Amino acid sequence: DTEVTQTPKHLVMGMTNKKSLKCEQHMGHRAMYWYKQKAKKPPELMFVYSYEKLSINESVPSRFSPECPNSSLLNLHLHALQPEDSALYLCASSPREAKNIQYFGAGTRLSVL
Amino acid sequence: AQRVTQPEKLLSVFKGAPVELKCNYSYSGSPELFWYVQYSRQRLQLLLRHISRESIKGFTADLNKGETSFHLKKPFAQEEDSAMYYCALSFSGGYNKLIFGAGTRLAVHP
Numbered sequence: 471d472t473e474v475t476q477t478p479k480h481l482v483m484g485m486t487n488k489k490s491l492k493c494e495q496h497m498g499h500r501a502m503y504w505y506k507q508k509a510k511k512p513p514e515l516m517f518v519y520s521y522e523k524l525s526i527n528e529s530v531p532s533r534f535s536p537e538c539p540n541s542s543l544l545n546l547h548l549h550a551l552q553p554e555d556s557a558l559y560l561c562a563s564s565p566r567e568a569k570n571i572q573y574f575g576a577g578t579r580l581s582v583l
Numbered sequence: 584a585q586r587v588t589q590p591e592k593l594l595s596v597f598k599g600a601p602v603e604l605k606c607n608y609s610y611s612g613s614p615e616l617f618w619y620v621q622y623s624r625q626r627l628q629l630l631l632r633h634i635s636r637e638s639i640k641g642f643t644a645d646l647n648k649g650e651t652s653f654h655l656k657k658p659f660a661q662e663e664d665s666a667m668y669y670c671a672l673s674f675s676g677g678y679n680k681l682i683f684g685a686g687t688r689l690a691v692h693p
Contacts, residue, residue, distance in 0.1 A: 511685070512669055512683035512685055512686050513669075513681075513683055514683075515682075560627065569679065570617070570632070570673040570679055570681075572681060573629075574626050574628065575626060576625075576626045
């Protein structure tokens with residue numbers, strides 16, 4: 471398996487809902503990332519996990535809560551989001567031997583109503 | 584602060600014409616530069632990185648530290664090259680951030 475898999479592909483949620491985004495990779499990569507991409511904009515880094523520990527939080531609001539339960543799985547828990555949080559959420563991973571090369575998932579398109 | 588600038592939002596060329604997508608960066612240390620590409624309905628993927636100095640799909644990019652540039656070039660564009668191209672910068676130490684430029688959409692017309 472040489473892909474980063476994200477589920478769901480699409481998600482619509484209300485501002486009072488709690489939902490989670492899931493990202494999986496089975497390439498043995500030990501760094502995983504969450505990005506947010508608004509329409510016609512580049513991806514913006516949100517979080518970096520290294521060896522299952524949070525190493526970078528780019529001052530993301532607490533309504534976004536990441537979790538890395540094991541080396542293959544990365545979650546992003548969502549609670550009390552705002553309509554402006556609607557975006558494409560991308561997950562990526564990178565290998566230890568080439569840690570600057572990131573492999574991206576197809577993304578979850580999130581709409582907050 | 585680290586920054587990546589792609590001055591063109593859209594580059595429109597005809598098939599067979601040369602292509603140059605511009606990228607300039609701002610970083611005081613030793614950066615690592617990348618070009619990522621996103622074809623329609625496909626995921627963002629690495630096209631090439633400066634330290635590998637290779638040609639991928641006919642594209643090359645040379646890091647010019649004096650001009651702080653990493654322009655992407657291809658001598659003869661193909662229709663299948665139409666995509667969104669992002670220049671990205673990473674800097675040393677640990678699992679790094681990728682800082683992306685705003686992107687350039689390349690449209691290759693028949």
